[in-house]
Amino acid sequence: DAGVTQSPTHLIKTRGQQVTLRCSPKSGHDTVSWYQQALGQGPQFIFQYYEEEERQRGNFPDRFSGHQFPNYSSELNVNALLLGDSALYLCASSNWGVPNQPQHFGDGTRLSIL
Amino acid sequence: AQSVTQLDSHVSVSEGTPVLLRCNYSSSYSPSLFWYVQHPNKGLQLLLKYTSAATLVKGINGFEAEFKKSETSFHLTKPSAHMSDAAEYFCVVTVKTSYDKVIFGPGTSLSVIP
Numbered sequence: 328d329a330g331v332t333q334s335p336t337h338l339i340k341t342r343g344q345q346v347t348l349r350c351s352p353k354s355g356h357d358t359v360s361w362y363q364q365a366l367g368q369g370p371q372f373i374f375q376y377y378e379e380e381e382r383q384r385g386n387f388p389d390r391f392s393g394h395q396f397p398n399y400s401s402e403l404n405v406n407a408l409l410l411g412d413s414a415l416y417l418c419a420s421s422n423w424g425v426p427n428q429p430q431h432f433g434d435g436t437r438l439s440i441l
Numbered sequence: 442a443q444s445v446t447q448l449d450s451h452v453s454v455s456e457g458t459p460v461l462l463r464c465n466y467s468s469s470y471s472p473s474l475f476w477y478v479q480h481p482n483k484g485l486q487l488l489l490k491y492t493s494a495a496t497l498v499k500g501i502n503g504f505e506a507e508f509k510k511s512e513t514s515f516h517l518t519k520p521s522a523h524m525s526d527a528a529e530y531f532c533v534v535t536v537k538t539s540y541d542k543v544i545f546g547p548g549t550s551l552s553v554i555p
Contacts, residue, residue, distance in 0.1 A: 331484070360543070369531055369545040370485070383542075417484055426537060427473040427492035432484035 329354050331433035333418050339439045340408050346438060348403040352420030353431045358382075359401040360430060361393060362417040370417055376401050377423045405438075413440045443468045445534050445546035453552040460519040462549045464532030467513060474515045475533040476506055479548075485531065491515060502526070527553045 332351045340346050352359050358377045362370035372385035376395035395401045399420075405412055415437050419430035448463040466472060473492045477485040489500025496508045506517045515532060532546040 369548045371545075372543060415482075419485075421541075427490070427535070429475050429487045429490050430543065432477075432486070434482075434484040437482070 331418055331420050331431050333416075333433035333436050335436060336434070337437045337439075339441060341441050342408055342410060344408050345404065345406045346408060348405075348416050348418075348436045348438070349400065350403070350418030350420075350433060351400045352418075356420035356422055356431070357399050358421045358423045359395060359399065360419045360421070361401070361403045362419065363387070363412075364415040364417055364435070366414070373403070408440050410440050412438065414438060443470075443472070443534060443536050443542065443544050445532050445544050447530075447532055447546040447549045449549050450547065451550045451552070453554060454522045455554045456524055457521050460517070460522045460526065460551065462517040462530050462532075462551065464515045464517065464546060465513055466515065466532070466534045468534060468536055470536045473535040473537075474506075474508060475535070476500065476504070476515075476517050477531045477533060479529045479531065481528075488517070488530075522551075522553045524553050524555065527551055 331353050334349045360375040361373040364370045373387050374381050375383040379395045390406045392404045415435040417435045418433045421430045444467045446465045475490045476488040479485050488504050489498045491498050491508045499505045504519045508515050530549045534544045536542045
């Protein structure tokens with residue numbers, strides 16, 4: 328039973344570039360959430376996707392956008408990269424509408440901005 | 442408003458001694474509470490969850506937590522620390538409103554001294 332998988336594991340970009348991160352949810356899950364975790368801090372919620380629509384959004388600028396595909400996988404896109412975007416980006420999956428369930432996390436993508 | 446406080450940013454214990462990681466929450470709704478562990482450069486792994494059943498919850502790797510509504514606390518304990526327990530621990534609250542709102546605590550770094 329495959330868990331949450333994320334790609335790539337590491338990525339180095341320069342300021343102003345654009346990046347796309349990918350996530351495949353745990354088998355049987357239909358909802359994907361993205362988090363940004365800066366060094367030494369807890370994860371911060373970016374947004375959540377279900378049925379190919381953004382359902383919730385945290386306090387992140389429009390430079391952060393996403394997409395969910397019919398197979399439930401998801402992408403996180405960040406435009407006009409800033410040094411402050413350097414972080415571990417975590418994807419979590421779950422089932423929409425199921426109460427009290429924990430999210431399942433991938434190992435993340437480490438994004439470094441030079 | 443909902444919030445999560447982890448009272449200690451860093452805890453250090455000797456191998457074989459008890460572990461106590463403290464978590465307090467604030468919520469206007471009945472929350473679900475979780476503890477996750479994160480090893481270096483890894484994603485978050487679920488340790489245990491409280492979802493309004495028994496107030497004493499047992500998790501993986503010998504960890505347990507007790508929900509105390511009167512104290513709005515959900516402290517994580519383990520009778521005897523192992524070297525492999527050294528990691529970052531996050532207390533998480535999920536509140537069911539229109540959508541599930543997931544709130545992370547800032548984390549507690551646990552060091553285990555041989």
